[in-house]
Amino acid sequence: MAILAIKGGTPIRTKLFPAYNNIGKEEKRAVMKVLDSGNLSQFLGAWHKDFYGGPTIQKFEKDWAKIFLSKYAITVNSNTSGLFTAIGACGIKPGDEVIVSPYSMSASAVAPIIYGAVPVFADVDYDNFGLNPESIEKSITPRTRAILVVHIFGNPARMDEIMAIAKKHNLYVIEDCAQAPMATYKRKYVGTIGDIGIFSLNYHKHIHTGEGGVIVTNNDNLAERCYLIRNHGENIVEPKGVKDAINTYGYNFRMTEIEAAIGIEQLKKLPNLIEERLKNAVYLSKEIAKLPYFIPPVVEQESKHVYYQQAFKFKKDIAGIDRNTFINAVKAEIPSAILREDTPLIGAGYVKPLYLQPLYQKRALHCSFNCEKYKGHVDYSKGICPIVEKLHFEELITLEYMRPGMSKVDLNDVIAAFYKVAQNINELK
Numbered sequence: 222m223a224i225l226a227i228k229g230g231t232p233i234r235t236k237l238f239p240a241y242n243n244i245g246k247e248e249k250r251a252v253m254k255v256l257d258s259g260n261l262s263q264f265l266g267a268w269h270k271d272f273y274g275g276p277t278i279q280k281f282e283k284d285w286a287k288i289f290l291s292k293y294a295i296t297v298n299s300n301t302s303g304l305f306t307a308i309g310a311c312g313i314k315p316g317d318e319v320i321v322s323p324y325s326m327s328a329s330a331v332a333p334i335i336y337g338a339v340p341v342f343a344d345v346d347y348d349n350f351g352l353n354p355e356s357i358e359k360s361i362t363p364r365t366r367a368i369l370v371v372h373i374f375g376n377p378a379r380m381d382e383i384m385a386i387a388k389k390h391n392l393y394v395i396e397d398c399a400q401a402p403m404a405t406y407k408r409k410y411v412g413t414i415g416d417i418g419i420f421s422l423n424y425h426k427h428i429h430t431g432e433g434g435v436i437v438t439n440n441d442n443l444a445e446r447c448y449l450i451r452n453h454g455e456n457i458v459e460p461k462g463v464k465d466a467i468n469t470y471g472y473n474f475r476m477t478e479i480e481a482a483i484g485i486e487q488l489k490k491l492p493n494l495i496e497e498r499l500k501n502a503v504y505l506s507k508e509i510a511k512l513p514y515f516i517p518p519v520v521e522q523e524s525k526h527v528y529y530q531q532a533f534k535f536k537k538d539i540a541g542i543d544r545n546t547f548i549n550a551v552k553a554e555i556p557s558a559i560l561r562e563d564t565p566l567i568g569a570g571y572v573k574p575l576y577l578q579p580l581y582q583k584r585a586l587h588c589s590f591n592c593e594k595y596k597g598h599v600d601y602s603k604g605i606c607p608i609v610e611k612l613h614f615e616e617l618i619t620l621e622y623m624r625p626g627m628s629k630v631d632l633n634d635v636i637a638a639f640y641k642v643a644q645n646i647n648e649l650k
């Protein structure tokens with residue numbers, strides 16, 4: 222029997238895995254063209270043809286809408302600002318509630334707060350980690366106005382059931398697709414199933430422009446309101462003759478021509494990058510899921526998971542050791558960091574369930590849940606979402622070894638590390 226590296230044995234591999242970098246000569250050339258033009262942003266915060274931005278922004282938006290089969294694609298400077306825009310466009314106001322997921326990047330829960338509304342956390346689905354429809358239904362009150370769904374890790378949430386609930390209760394559905402570009406649910410792109418969808422182009426995502434985001438919608442009214450929120454709507458409503466000016470004031474969420482130029486090139490690469498990710502994820506999953514205590518996520522029928530991260534449930538009762546012990550042993554066998562030590566390629570859970578953040582625990586806000594317009598009693602106690610707490614604190618393992626750029630040899634080293642730990646698991650008991 223081999224000695225595990227964590228017990229002083231020889232590790233499977235010490236050479237770092239390749240960094241994920243998909244920026245190449247195409248992006249450089251496109252950026253130089255914009256720089257040579259001297260026109261780095263053509264947006265004007267007034268009712269003028271440049272209210273919609275310059276030529277590169279408009280081309281990027283057209284390309285995005287064409288690929289994602291949506292009527293509108295509206296660029297913004299981040300997914301976060303896109304989520305704020307979507308909440309504002311839906312007319313959400315103080316006293317309203319929005320159902321959100323506790324297992325997401327913090328922005329998807331904080332977005333309602335920006336408009337004075339209250340995020341209400343529903344629990345996640347034990348098998349696909351997105352919002353659970355039964356828990357959504359239980360969280361609805363007369364104050365609920367919208368459901369903010371997250372396709373977490375790139376796996377589509379249970380949209381048929383979520384859309385049916387929304388229809389029954391007359392709610393907007395906002396899809397946070399930051400981790401799920403080109404993921405499909407029953408052959409439809411996520412983001413185009415609800416009323417409005419938002420993608421991220423930050424550095425960590427499948428494709429990126431440094432920072433950036435794109436909103437998609439097929440709804441003319443929501444699109445008009447997004448354009449207003451993105452670009453100083455208060456200056457526009459009067460000359461444009463907009464009747465409903467609620468929530469249309471105040472922001473500069475505009476993307477620059479440089480980012481749009483990068484985005485156009487990145488978008489061309491997206492389909493192949495997704496295919497490579499998928500191929501790597503399937504290769505890893507086939508071997509790792511042979512270990513009886515690793516349970517892969519359930520992907521809905523006729524749907525496509527695009528693997529921003531690859532998550533497994535780890536069953537400690539079957540393994541005989543706990544999750545963190547297993548992870549630490551794997552980390553000793555192979556490098557677990559590419560970019561920085563604090564962005565591991567293998568991790569215990571994802572983010573702490575969001576309602577446990579001080580913002581909610583200390584109710585550290587003047588309005589929103591402390592607002593006199595709010596007539597509900599939202600609960601942020603530990604234990605309100607037992608599934609997400611069990612997943613996060615005990616069971617979930619997230620991997621990023623399926624990134625494009627990993628060779629067969631690299632992937633085989635990952636598999637070898639898992640198997641070495643599995644075959645010598647008694648050393649860890």
Ligand SMILES: *Cc1c(COP(=O)(O)O)cnc(C)c1O
Pocket residue numbers: 299300301302325326328329371397399400420421422423433434
């Ligand atoms: C990355 C991410 C965001 C935030 O995206 P930014 O573009 O950085 O603002 C929001 N939600 C989810 C699920 C994310 O993964």
